[in-house]
Amino acid sequence: MTSPSTLARSAEQLQTAVRWTRAQWMLLMVVCTVLALDGLDVSMVGVALPSIGHELHLGTDSLQWIVSAYVLGYGSLLLLGGRLADLLGRRRIFLIALTVFAAASLLGGLVDDPAVLIATRFVKGLAAAFTAPTGFSIITTNFAEGRERNKALSIFTTFGASGFSLGLVVGGLMTSFSWRWTFLVSVPIAVITVILGSRFIPRDKPSAQDSGHDFWGAVTLALGMLGLVYTLVSAPEKGWGSVATIAGFIVSAAVLAAFAVIENRVKHPLIRFGILREGWVARANLSAIGLFGSYLGFQFIVTMYLQSVLGWSPLGMALALLPAGLIVASSAPFADRLIEKFGATRLILTGLVSLGLGYVWFLRVGTSPNYVLDILPSMILLGIGFALAFPSINVQATAGIRDSEQGLAAGLIQTSTQVGAALVLAVTTAIVSGSGRQEAGTASPAAMLDMYRPGLILSAAVAIAALLVAASPARRRTVGTGTLPAA
Known part of the structure; x- marks a missing residue:
């Protein structure tokens, strides 16, 4: 537990203005x-x-x-x-x-x-x-x-x-x-x-100790993820039941299994899987996959939709998406106060609900949408959702973890966001490519919209799945200064 003297020093630090050189x-x-x-x-x-x-x-x-x-x-x-x-x-x-x-x-x-x-x-x-x-x-x-x-x-x-x-x-x-x-x-x-x-x-000065360098773990993780994403992207063209696709999944799974074996045997693993036994850590990482994966897949499709289907200019499309980014940027300095007041778990749930609603709202767009009624509400909902969930997921992912593993927890959540985004984007592309093979120059706007719509549905489904994960019950545990978050 935190000692009274430590709390007193923390309070004194909060009252002292930060002055940097x-x-x-x-x-x-x-x-x-x-x-x-x-x-x-x-x-x-x-x-x-x-x-x-x-x-x-x-x-x-x-x-x-x-x-x-x-x-x-x-x-x-x-x-x-x-x-x-x-x-x-x-x-x-x-x-x-x-x-x-x-x-x-x-x-x-x-x-x-x-x-x-x-x-x-x-x-x-x-x-x-x-x-x-x-x-x-x-x-x-x-x-x-x-x-x-x-x-x-x-x-x-x-x-x-x-x-x-x-x-x-x-x-x-x-x-x-x-x-x-x-x-x-x-x-x-x-x-x-x-x-x-x-x-x-x-x-x-570089560290004199190299025992923490898990080289083969990093190699197998990188190769396994590369193989998995490549297989997903190429599957629509080669066929989901083709020998190449099945072999790609088998080889990728084998390499990732080798990564798991290495991590369980080395003295200083790249990822200590035991950290994921803490319920809130696993939920935070799964929520991060859903958050970034759904958003990156959505942005990829919307970029194509606004420019290829609606014929908007790149600048017009950028301005259409800008409200979501502005909400995220303007709210970032106040995120710590919101987390302190409402708790990370509540903000994650609220953010994912807002994110899911934003994707569902966008499904109503057609070939001649009204920006104020059809697109802007989605951008606002997505901006609010990302602004609430993103910092809260990062806080939850590192809550209650001992100091010696804070770097591992921070690196794990960042890896989950990026690799998860790549995987969901690959699936999104596979679905879109498999729903229609016509290119932008030959397909009608209505046909192109029908081709992109399954990808939009996937983004909504991934966000809803992340919400269900975040809302799942988790055991409570007291570490450090208090009880760690539960749904």
Whole structure:
């Protein structure tokens, strides 16, 4: 239990204004800018997908890889990224990964080969898998625990949400000139940030211990997830009952089973599965899969719908989706107060209900929708749902976990969000591709809408499933300062 003296010191810290030096502010701005670049990149490219498909002659299943390659690269190595930063030095890993991100962005904006373009997206995802956890650990090791660190982390997460919402508008503007600018605009920002980071990120000594480096666990996890997503995406074309599809599922399952065996045998596993026996941790990770998976699949389909079916410009589409992003960005600084007042579990349930209602409302759209009546309510519901559920899921995922496993719990929830998003997006694309093989240039708007509608239904179903998981009863357990959340 927390001692009275500790509580007294915490209260005193809350009453003390946080004062940072110029170097601390610059350090924080460097890591925040990189996180904002990650969110900016995902949303900008999402806006540009129809233009990329038109110029490079890509179908829906190929366009999906431009999104999921980044997300999968990010999610598959996220857990390993933080470990390598500890082993080799946070400053070194952060700057190298950011340089790779800039180089991949430059190459992606110049190539005409779809395969190379998708490869650059995957490389950028790998780079983000190192910058995101490393940036987080740079903050936790350079800002004192308590109000100072909490404020820094609040600013950090706000930048991520703001980058995503800003990317919708920036992506629309860039695509109005050329989709290539959605890749190239990140290059000068990343280069400047590398220069500033080399000056303001303090040098740190690599860890002398390498016993925590679970290399084969990371390899099997990455290969297993890559194989599973590829099998899901290619199944509509090859056939769900084909030898290639069945073999892909069997091999992926075998590799993931090998990952589980490795994790149970190594001294310092990448994922200690015992942590998932805590009911609230498992529910938080499953809720994160539903939250991000349904939202990314929805955004992918809506982007195609607004531009291909309705013929909206990229900027018009970005402005149509912007209300959801603005709600998320504007609410981020107040999330901690809401969680403290209402509790993480209540906010997760409320957020997932709002998210599900937003998807269901959007199902009523047709080929000539009224934006105010048909689309805007969905954007508001989705923004509210994401704003309430996202921070609350992160809090629930790390609640009551001992200090020695906080990094594991944080890395696990981030991995769940990214890998879950990639998997659900792959299933969404498979369903959409399997419901109609006509391309945008030959199908009527009504036929295209019918082709996209099953994907919209899937997003709603995934959100409802996440709601049922979040509402499931869990045993209560007292750890630290109080009783941990139950539904």
